[in-house]
Amino acid sequence: MAVEVLLPKIGLTMQEGTIDEWLVPTGGTVAEGDALLRLATDKVDVDVEAEAGGLFHPVVPAGTTVPAGALIGWLLAEGEQPPGAAGAPDASAPMSTGDRLPVSPNARRVAAAADVDLTVVRGTGPGGRIVSEDVEEHVAALAALAAPLPGDLITPLPPGGASSSPLVRKLAKERGIDLSEVNGTGPGGRIRRADLEGVAPAAEEPAPARSGEVIPLTGMRGTIARRMHASLQEMAQLTHGYEVRMDAVVSLREQLKEEWADSDLPVPSVNDFLLKAAALALRDHPLLNATVREDGIHLLDDIHLGFAVAVPGGLMVPVIEDAVALSLTGIAGRSRALARAAREGRISPAQLEGATFTVTSLGGYGVDFFTPVINPGNVAILGVGRLRDGVEWAGDQPLRTRVLTLSLTFDHRAVDGAPAAEYLRTLGELLSKPLRLLV
Known part of the structure; x- marks a missing residue:
């Protein structure tokens, strides 16, 4: 019996995915648990395993972007034809004349014009209702199956070389x-x-x-566009700029570099100090660690820090869970491992979900101040600028200092300006005495 291969929903927020490459050729034998395809989503690329065994027949070519849950192939028994193909048995149970197939009028017209048997079309409308798009996709799938196998569905191994998508x-x-x-x-x-x-x-x-060049708003790029647009539409976002002294942090880092030179301990970066301080400050200012729902502002018990990582074609936000409970070296190790996994395409969907507050830095690009956009579901995001020289006056004498500017964007529906400023002040105080951040 033919088994549908549907595009899986990887993570809570996935809307669509791109079939990066098929890992099994058309007609190839697949066992349950075998890697079937490489899926590229808005957040991560993953191998998808087959949920059943059989002979594999794709419905769409590699490189196609389809919504989660869409039909992308079939697993068939020996000698079995894909449902709807010439000579194939009906995939649906026969319907009696008393049964009424839920089909939209427009879908019936499209099916009649294309000579399509509606009993083999999978409906995606409410209650399984067949809409015109379902018929059009079915026709396209039949055309793909009837056509000669495109070379790009899977590339054979060339002599002396490796295959690729x-x-x-x-x-x-x-x-x-x-x-x-x-x-x-x-x-x-x-x-x-x-x-x-x-x-x-x-x-x-x-x-x-x-x-x-035209850059399609699909995959990661499309998801970022939709989320950021929705964020600005749904929230009343304001940004505070706040300069903090980093002399003590810079001095402590230099000391740690020297003392830990012969150890395996990771020397925390400036951003690691900021992540730890941001988490501790949230403990004292829970209004910033919240989410807005229909019934009100929910202050969250756990503090899970997301931090932005630039990757080819977009941005990922890995999550450090229970950041307050981690030591500074723990945060340093976790942030480096997650960032590396994100850049190498090895990060899992679970590691990209659940952030209650986000930290993003453009300091490495020479930016001092910017207005970060809040990730939907949160009420605030902290932007980190460039570490730079500043000046403080001691009487008539100028003193060189090390400073950076923090950009805190907050949702004014949940947080007023004064509590947001108090959070930044607490953050500055923690950074001025960084020994407290080591534990």
């Missing part, structure tokens, strides 16, 4: 990478997108935009 070949061309020099880590030595990262350090940066 169309997307990997496209990225390699854009980045000037010779695929014959790449060691593939996929099944049979197939080259995956993550394998390109180890070949050229520049692969961590997105390819430069070109004049006249």
Whole structure:
């Protein structure tokens, strides 16, 4: 009996995904648990395993973006045809003349024009109702199955070389990478997108935009666009700028570098100090660690810090769970591991969900002040600027200091200006005495 292969929903927020590559050729034998495809979502790329066994027949080619839950292939028994294909048995149970198939009038017209049997069409409307889009997708699927197998569905292993997907070949061309020099880590030595990262350090940066280029609002880029637009539409966002002294942090880091030179302890970065201080300050100012729902402002018990990581084509926000309970070195180790996993495409959906507050930094790009946009579900986000020289006057004498500017964007529906300012003041006090952050 034919088994549907549906695009899985990876994580709570996934709306659509792109089939990066099929890992099994058309007609190939699949066992339950075998890796079937490489899925690229708005947050992460993952291998998807087959939920059943059979002979695999894709419905859409690699590179296609489809909504979560969409039909993308079939697992068939030996000699069985995909439902709806020429000579294939009906996938649906026969309907008596008394049964009424839930179909929209427009879908009936489209089906009649295309000579489609509606009993084999999968409805996605309310209550399983078949809409015109379902018929159009069914027709497109039949055309794909009837056509000769496109070479880009899966590439055979060339003599002396490794196979790769169309997307990997496209990225390699854009980045000037010779695929014959790449060691593939996929099944049979197939080259995956993550394998390109180890070949050229520049692969961590997105390819430069070109004049006249059209960048589709799909996948990660489309999700970022939708969320940021929704965030600004649904919240009353304001931003406070606040300069903090970092002399004590800089001094302590230098001391730790010297004392820990022969140990395995990770020396915390400036951002690690900020992450720890941000978490402790949230404990004293719970209004900033909250979410707005229909029935009111919910102050959250747990403090889970998200921190922004730039990746090719967008941004990921890994989450450090229970950040208050971690030591500074614990936060340093966790942030580095998560950032590395995000850049290498190894991070899991679970590691990208559940943030109650986010920290994002543009200091490495020379930015002093900016207005970060709140991640939907949170009520605040902290932006971190460049560590720079400042001046303080001691009488008539100028003293060199080390400062940076914090940009706190908050939802005015939940937080007023004064509590937001008090949070920043607490943050500054914690950074002025960083020994308290080590525990």
